[in-house]
Amino acid sequence: MPNTAVWTLRETLIVAVLGAVFGVLYLGWVQVWLILQAIFGAVTMDVVMGFWFIVSIIAAAIIRKPGVALVSEVMAAAVQILLGSPAGLLLLLTGLVQGAGAEAVFAATRYRRWSLPVLMAAGVGAAVASFAYTWVRFDYGSLAPGLLVVMFVLRCASGALLGGLLGHVTVKALYRTGVLSGLAIERDQRAAHA
Amino acid sequence: MPEALSCEGVAVRYPFAARDAVGPLTLQVAQGERVLLLGPSGCGKSTLLHSLTGLIPHAIPADRRGALHLFGQAVESRSPADWADRVAILFQDADQTLAGLTVSDEIAFALENRAMPPAEITLRVTRAMSQAGLPESWSERRISTLSGGQKQLVALASVLAQGADLVVADEPTACLAPAAARMLADLLLAPGQTVLIVDHRLGPILDRIDRVIVLGREGQLLADGPPAQVFATHGPTLAAQGIWTPLAVRVRLELATQGINVPPVLQVADLVPHLPPDADLGPMLLAAPLPPGPVVVCLHDAACAPPFGPKVLRDISMHLRGGEVLGILGPNGAGKSTLAACLAGLIPPREGRRDGPPGAIAFQNPEAHFTTDSALAELAASGMTPPQAAEVLGDWGLSHVAQQHPFTLSTGQKRRLALALLTATDRWPVLVLDEPTAGLDHAGTLFIARHIRRLAARGKALAVITHDADFALSVCDKIAVLADGTIRTDGPARQVLCDTALLQAVGLAPPEATPLLDWMERKG
Amino acid sequence: MIGRLHPLPKLALCLIWIGASVLVFDLRFQLLTLALALALLWAVERVPLWKLLALMIPFALFGFGFLTTSVLFNQESGFALQMAHEQGAASPDFSPGLVLFARTLACGMVSALFALTTDPGQLVRSLMTHLRLPAPVGFALMQAMHLVPDLGREMQTMRMARAMQQRRPMRRIPRPGEVMALTIPLLAFAIRRASRAAIAMEAKGLRPHHPRSQMKTTPIRAGDTAVLGFGLAILATLITLLDQT
Ligand SMILES: Nc1ncnc2c1ncn2[C@@H]1O[C@H](COP(=O)(O)OP(=O)(O)OP(=O)(O)O)[C@@H](O)[C@H]1O
Ligand SMILES: Nc1ncnc2c1ncn2[C@@H]1O[C@H](COP(=O)(O)OP(=O)(O)OP(=O)(O)O)[C@@H](O)[C@H]1O
Ligand SMILES: [Mg+2]
Numbered sequence A: 001m002p003n004t005a006v007w008t009l010r011e012t013l014i015v016a017v018l019g020a021v022f023g024v025l026y027l028g029w030v031q032v033w034l035i036l037q038a039i040f041g042a043v044t045m046d047v048v049m050g051f052w053f054i055v056s057i058i059a060a061a062i063i064r065k066p067g068v069a070l071v072s073e074v075m076a077a078a079v080q081i082l083l084g085s086p087a088g089l090l091l092l093l094t095g096l097v098q099g100a101g102a103e104a105v106f107a108a109t110r111y112r113r114w115s116l117p118v119l120m121a122a123g124v125g126a127a128v129a130s131f132a133y134t135w136v137r138f139d140y141g142s143l144a145p146g147l148l149v150v151m152f153v154l155r156c157a158s159g160a161l162l163g164g165l166l167g168h169v170t171v172k173a174l175y176r177t178g179v180l181s182g183l184a185i186e187r188d189q190r191a192a193h194a
Numbered sequence B: 001m002p003e004a005l006s007c008e009g010v011a012v013r014y015p016f017a018a019r020d021a022v023g024p025l026t027l028q029v030a031q032g033e034r035v036l037l038l039g040p041s042g043c044g045k046s047t048l049l050h051s052l053t054g055l056i057p058h059a060i061p062a063d064r065r066g067a068l069h070l071f072g073q074a075v076e077s078r079s080p081a082d083w084a085d086r087v088a089i090l091f092q093d094a095d096q097t098l099a100g101l102t103v104s105d106e107i108a109f110a111l112e113n114r115a116m117p118p119a120e121i122t123l124r125v126t127r128a129m130s131q132a133g134l135p136e137s138w139s140e141r142r143i144s145t146l147s148g149g150q151k152q153l154v155a156l157a158s159v160l161a162q163g164a165d166l167v168v169a170d171e172p173t174a175c176l177a178p179a180a181a182r183m184l185a186d187l188l189l190a191p192g193q194t195v196l197i198v199d200h201r202l203g204p205i206l207d208r209i210d211r212v213i214v215l216g217r218e219g220q221l222l223a224d225g226p227p228a229q230v231f232a233t234h235g236p237t238l239a240a241q242g243i244w245t246p247l248a249v250r251v252r253l254e255l256a257t258q259g260i261n262v263p264p265v266l267q268v269a270d271l272v273p274h275l276p277p278d279a280d281l282g283p284m285l286l287a288a289p290l291p292p293g294p295v296v297v298c299l300h301d302a303a304c305a306p307p308f309g310p311k312v313l314r315d316i317s318m319h320l321r322g323g324e325v326l327g328i329l330g331p332n333g334a335g336k337s338t339l340a341a342c343l344a345g346l347i348p349p350r351e352g353r354r355d356g357p358p359g360a361i362a363f364q365n366p367e368a369h370f371t372t373d374s375a376l377a378e379l380a381a382s383g384m385t386p387p388q389a390a391e392v393l394g395d396w397g398l399s400h401v402a403q404q405h406p407f408t409l410s411t412g413q414k415r416r417l418a419l420a421l422l423t424a425t426d427r428w429p430v431l432v433l434d435e436p437t438a439g440l441d442h443a444g445t446l447f448i449a450r451h452i453r454r455l456a457a458r459g460k461a462l463a464v465i466t467h468d469a470d471f472a473l474s475v476c477d478k479i480a481v482l483a484d485g486t487i488r489t490d491g492p493a494r495q496v497l498c499d500t501a502l503l504q505a506v507g508l509a510p511p512e513a514t515p516l517l518d519w520m521e522r523k524g
Numbered sequence C: 001m002i003g004r005l006h007p008l009p010k011l012a013l014c015l016i017w018i019g020a021s022v023l024v025f026d027l028r029f030q031l032l033t034l035a036l037a038l039a040l041l042w043a044v045e046r047v048p049l050w051k052l053l054a055l056m057i058p059f060a061l062f063g064f065g066f067l068t069t070s071v072l073f074n075q076e077s078g079f080a081l082q083m084a085h086e087q088g089a090a091s092p093d094f095s096p097g098l099v100l101f102a103r104t105l106a107c108g109m110v111s112a113l114f115a116l117t118t119d120p121g122q123l124v125r126s127l128m129t130h131l132r133l134p135a136p137v138g139f140a141l142m143q144a145m146h147l148v149p150d151l152g153r154e155m156q157t158m159r160m161a162r163a164m165q166q167r168r169p170m171r172r173i174p175r176p177g178e179v180m181a182l183t184i185p186l187l188a189f190a191i192r193r194a195s196r197a198a199i200a201m202e203a204k205g206l207r208p209h210h211p212r213s214q215m216k217t218t219p220i221r222a223g224d225t226a227v228l229g230f231g232l233a234i235l236a237t238l239i240t241l242l243d244q245t
């Protein structure tokens, strides 16, 4: 069994590269969000939010080591800034908060369980963390409690589905392409089948 | 003095594989010895090279048995990264040798890791770049904007800069034009160097090696000794295993089937005086003529560019006829692959016009074709029924890897699978094959050569890009030579390939078989 | 010109300036910042005007989004208004949304100024030399940065392969469905490339916690520090002047 805490060079590179790719995708998603928001109004943000948690879930489910969820999300934020994301430096903080939310859930399982419910829970974890963060940032306290509940539920659902479920589907599809051979996910799957 | 490399009973098995990929093997390489490792495609040459510094099992998951020593020290006693100060590796896939940075970063990378003083690094980088013939203006260029052969040259420069005690090179000349291949052989195989080199194409390296080690199909040792001796005594065995042998050896075997005996020599020129007038070499060396059909594809004054790149080709006017095979030759970076995409109709020309139906192209990098999770599934995805797919796999010698993931195949196996995908169906009237023989053993090359002629006989229009003039001679009816961004010359294959002065002026070389062609000419 | 400055002091200045722009809730400051960044890009770096305008489009788009969200969420005691009060500098006539919009553009152009005048490779290398960024992490970053443009090229090749498989001519602009279908293969390509690069780097001797030299180190010269100081002085002056009026 290889050392479970230290990242290998390959794992470091994969986290960086996933962060970069999803940085690009996230930036695209911003445009989707803006268009949808123009049509459906403000709560759209909560509905689409889950996708911005996905890299932490995918990277963690592949590599299964502490820190992966957090770092990959921050990396994605950093790449968005470099590519000129309009949100600017604050994005780094956003990434940190969202990544930490997902990381907390994985840490609670002691990095041992990676089933779909756990991944969805990680999506919800990121959603909760980001909700707390936006609460402070946009002063949600002044909003009607009913609206707040709706927003919170929507965001958690989005985290579970667009983050957790979609992440799970993506990881399975990636597994089939054979690129994950030799990584923790493959060792666990083979062990489960053996 | 300890041996540079010693293997005792080394065998490697990939996870969940039914049998060993290579070995058990016992062999030694002494310091100052230049050794060529030969073997059919898929016999485990690359696998063996990957285990030499411990990349297998450290970075590539697989099981290695047996004892491996480098310079008298057990390989496991240091990490693969630690061995980088003494051993330089040139992987088969240039993309794998390179860390994907800019050219100068790439060449400096290994030296920086050894904490060499910056001034020394700059000196070595500059020297290596000029040795490998890389223009200075490339130093800030991103490697991914280079052509396949240019990448291989950068990989070579980076190995040269390392100045390692042992150089391990896996098919370093596969994508290089003849002049570049020769230069590479000169640099890599200078006398006194300790080198273990794997190559299918023997031409440029044969006279620069001290010893040949031959592996058989199952990855076991077949022969070991000086080249002349190995090819003289084991010639027929090697040929039967589908391994490349020098042209002179192949001619001797061919003549033997005609009942003619000639002495075992290594150079064709030495063979000519012994050829009896009734020897018939035509079928072996030349393409059987076919009646040309109607024009299928036509380019008018086209200017072509790689995706997101600048225009690299101008004023291209050419046509492809059904039943005719056009060979496209040219130095590295001349724009052959760019032209291929344009000819097949995948990238429209930036200027000018292309007329004709959409065609298909076998990419220079075979991995670009793979989309599914097994070799069999690839064929099924291109519309074949399971029995058809099984038959095609059998034809290409891929039956035993049918269930394997395409990306875990050996390079030659990948190439064969990609060619099989493209050429097995009648879907496309136009086919462009980009370096179909790179990485193939002799059996594979013979098979694709026959297959190309069969497709032409069925009326398809074909273009074949290759650096192998002998291969071009044996499959092409016409040849176009690309250089300096345009078509330098075109005409009937034999005529163009006999124009030695022109070929050499653009960094190409006449076929090895030239002395035999001259002999046939004289004979009339 | 700006390209020759050392990336780290430049980064520090840009970060501080962006930080100031986030904290100083004043439309005039945002507009001045925007004007300064544009002027530097146009006059010193000779970026053509049309390019500058094109660069501003995504920021403007996002700015509008920012504007609507912030207006919607801050009708009474919104974050923006609150900040405006706390800073005590903003003229209350300006809508906070407008300030946020200008801020987005200003921060965006400062980031663009940095991005357009900095070689990412040099930035990572300086981080490794001066801030002790571990080499494996540094090269992972470099690899990731090189990957982004290559994804486009790889996607083009994949589209060709698909067009061939489906026997249709290549489309100039991919359909949304086609792009979706390419997501997984592109991700797989990225991971495969990372794995290969890891092997290449290992074979060339990259080790964590091991001394390493650099072929090209750019020292931080007196000029760089002077520019940093000069920039900070301008920033301080601007803020004090705006504060007084
Ligand atoms: N990662 C892997 N997993 C499973 N099998 C593998 C893997 N890599 C290679 N193989 C198999 O091991 C065998 C040896 O492969 P290897 O790449 O060493 O061949 P090779 O002699 O270098 O061939 P070539 O001349 O075509 O490059 C092949 O049959 C190949 O399919
Ligand atoms: N994105 C790009 N930007 C700039 N130049 C490029 C780009 N892509 C390719 N080139 C250049 O275009 C030229 C043609 O490339 P191409 O791949 O067609 O060469 P080739 O003849 O196939 O070479 P090889 O024999 O090495 O495969 C090369 O000189 C290459 O450096
Ligand atoms: Mg090989």
Ligand SMILES: [Mg+2]
Pocket: B147, B148, B149, B336, B337, B338, B364, B434
């Ligand atoms: Mg090419």
